[in-house]
Amino acid sequence: xxxxxxxxxxxxxxxxxxxxxxxxxxxxxxxxxxxxxxxxxxxxxxxxxxxxxxxxxxxxxxxxxxxxxxxxxxxxxxxxxxxxxxxxxxxxxxxxxxxxxxxxxxxxxxxxxxxxxxxxxxxxxxxxxxxxxxxxxxxxxxxxxxxxxxxxxxxxxxxxxxxxxxxxxxxxxxxxxxxxxxxxxxxxxxxxxxxxxxxxxxxxxxxxxxxxxxxxxxxxxxxxxxxxxxxxxxxxxxxxxxxxxxxxxxxxxxxxxxxxxxxxxxxxxxxxxxxxxxxxxxxxxxxxx
Amino acid sequence: xxxxxxxxxxxxxxxxxxxxxxxxxxxxxxxxxxxxxxxxxxxxxxxxxxxxxxxxxxxxxxxxxxxxxxxxxxxxxxxxxxxxxxxxxxxxxxxxxxxxxxxxxxxxxxxxxxxxxxxxxxxxxxxxxxxxxxxxxxxxxxxxxxxxxxxxxxxxxxxxxxxxxxxxxxxxxxxxxxxxxxxxxxxxxxxxxxxxxxxxxxxxxxxxxxxxxxxxxxxxxxxxxxxxxxxxxxxxxxxxxxxxxxxx
Numbered sequence: 001x002x003x004x005x006x007x008x009x010x011x012x013x014x015x016x017x018x019x020x021x022x023x024x025x026x027x028x029x030x031x032x033x034x035x036x037x038x039x040x041x042x043x044x045x046x047x048x049x050x051x052x053x054x055x056x057x058x059x060x061x062x063x064x065x066x067x068x069x070x071x072x073x074x075x076x077x078x079x080x081x082x083x084x085x086x087x088x089x090x091x092x093x094x095x096x097x098x099x100x101x102x103x104x105x106x107x108x109x110x111x112x113x114x115x116x117x118x119x120x121x122x123x124x125x126x127x128x129x130x131x132x133x134x135x136x137x138x139x140x141x142x143x144x145x146x147x148x149x150x151x152x153x154x155x156x157x158x159x160x161x162x163x164x165x166x167x168x169x170x171x172x173x174x175x176x177x178x179x180x181x182x183x184x185x186x187x188x189x190x191x192x193x194x195x196x197x198x199x200x201x202x203x204x205x206x207x208x209x210x211x212x213x214x215x216x217x218x219x220x221x222x223x224x225x226x227x228x229x230x231x232x233x234x235x236x237x238x239x240x241x242x243x244x245x246x247x248x249x250x251x252x253x254x255x256x257x258x259x260x261x262x263x264x265x266x267x268x269x270x271x272x273x274x275x276x277x278x279x280x281x282x283x284x285x286x287x288x289x
Numbered sequence: 290x291x292x293x294x295x296x297x298x299x300x301x302x303x304x305x306x307x308x309x310x311x312x313x314x315x316x317x318x319x320x321x322x323x324x325x326x327x328x329x330x331x332x333x334x335x336x337x338x339x340x341x342x343x344x345x346x347x348x349x350x351x352x353x354x355x356x357x358x359x360x361x362x363x364x365x366x367x368x369x370x371x372x373x374x375x376x377x378x379x380x381x382x383x384x385x386x387x388x389x390x391x392x393x394x395x396x397x398x399x400x401x402x403x404x405x406x407x408x409x410x411x412x413x414x415x416x417x418x419x420x421x422x423x424x425x426x427x428x429x430x431x432x433x434x435x436x437x438x439x440x441x442x443x444x445x446x447x448x449x450x451x452x453x454x455x456x457x458x459x460x461x462x463x464x465x466x467x468x469x470x471x472x473x474x475x476x477x478x479x480x481x482x483x484x485x486x487x488x489x490x491x492x493x494x495x496x497x498x499x500x501x502x503x504x505x506x507x508x509x510x511x512x513x514x515x516x517x518x519x520x521x522x523x524x525x526x527x528x529x530x531x532x533x534x535x536x537x
Contacts, residue, residue: 164399167392167395170385170392174385175383177379178379178383180346181347181367181376181383182371182396182442183372183399183400183401184400
């Protein structure tokens with residue numbers, strides 16, 4: 001029974017990893033940029049919520065209405081002012097810039113909030129659960145996080161395949177210069193993609209701080225889970241990212257049942273094993289969407 | 290100045306472009322009349338593609354000006370030149386490989402001006418296209434891709450259509466069928482500036498030809514103003530043609 005429980009809890013934990021991975025997947029698909037500050041940005045979103053909730057007097061569960069748009073704007077501005085200039089000097093420079101950003105965010109959060117952990121209390125929603133059987137129950141929050149994660153992937157996917165902006169994003173991902181020739185300003189398009197990526201990772205940060213706790217240095221741990229989900233799903237494939245996140249979540253909870261120390265290690269071992277068998281991931285794709 | 294440019298849609302003056310260490314274009318000047326076909330000819334490395342890319346805004350000239358309808362657009366970035374009415378069909382077609390045929394066409398409407406070209410009118414010009422609309426563009430043949438690339442550019446409703454190396458890698462019969470559709474383009478008031486390696490093709494379709502050699506103008510005028518030998522000399526630079534270039 002505990003195995004089945006672990007499997008089901010893992011699927012829901014996977015939802016959290018998917019939220020971390022969605023923005024990474026999008027940015028890599030559009031710009032071939034790996035954002036090493038991705039996890040820290042999520043944590044920063046969590047801390048913004050910690051600050052804003054007492055100020056705005058709104059229930060913690062609704063704070064995303066404020067935080068996500070703020071991070072969409074931050075994403076766009078950072079892309080235009082910080083990442084874009086570094087793109088010209090090659091992907092290694094961009095990698096270093098995002099690494100620097102990661103260090104800066106962690107240290108600023110440490111200065112502002114100390115190393116103590118914080119979390120967002122969402123009352124009954126956080127403690128309540130669906131009781132499936134006597135031994136198996138699934139918390140409302142886990143269900144909500146997985147649903148939000150799936151909705152995020154579906155909305156990004158539909159946005160890319162069905163809307164004018166999505167079509168232009170795919171065109172820019174295919175051929176930046178040819179996209180300029182049809183009138184697309186690729187810097188603006190990259191900004192939009194970064195805005196969406198930052199918005200989704202802000203959701204991830206809020207989910208994390210409701211689901212467990214955040215500390216200033218929590219970011220890189222979740223960056224790795226997100227990154228692994230993207231890679232085993234197949235780079236640039238959003239459906240693959242969804243599958244990859246859930247596989248990692250299941251690995252984590254099943255590992256935890258096997259041994260208390262094994263929970264953190266199991267997803268990484270599964271990641272390596274999948275890479276050895278399918279080096280290009282579940283859904284290898286050359287193009288976005 | 291404004292009287293001179295009145296009926297000339299495009300005018301370039303003393304255009305000089307460096308490509309790396311190389312001077313790809315060296316003081317080139319010409320004007321293109323509205324609703325005409327103007328062909329730039331020349332051998333490989335003559336600077337034809339650099340010229341087209343500079344007109345589209347992808348290269349910055351180090352000297353000279355580009356005037357569209359009398360307005361200086363030399364420093365306008367490429368994506369805004371589309372809105373001004375310049376569309377380039379790039380060398381190698383450069384369709385978006387992961388997009389379907391119709392999606393490729395629709396990208397052309399992103400910054401389109403008002404005009405007669407719509408999805409329906411391009412489908413009318415190439416009747417095979419609607420049945421392949423949902424195929425990936427990368428699965429089409431070279432000639433079909435070239436047609437899609439031209440239509441993608443047309444959908445932005447340009448005033449000036451730039452076509453770089455239309456015939457490159459295509460069978461002559463395909464090239465002829467694409468060129469045969471150009472009559473209707475001119476009727477719609479479009480001005481076409483094309484780069485062509487095939488001199489006889491260029492002479493048969495264009496009202497003006499302009500020959501480049503190593504970035505410099507070696508010959509220009511009407512296609513019937515010169516003998517084949519004179520054009521050949523200008524094209525390959527075998528002997529300096531005895532022409533007074535002067536100022537345009």
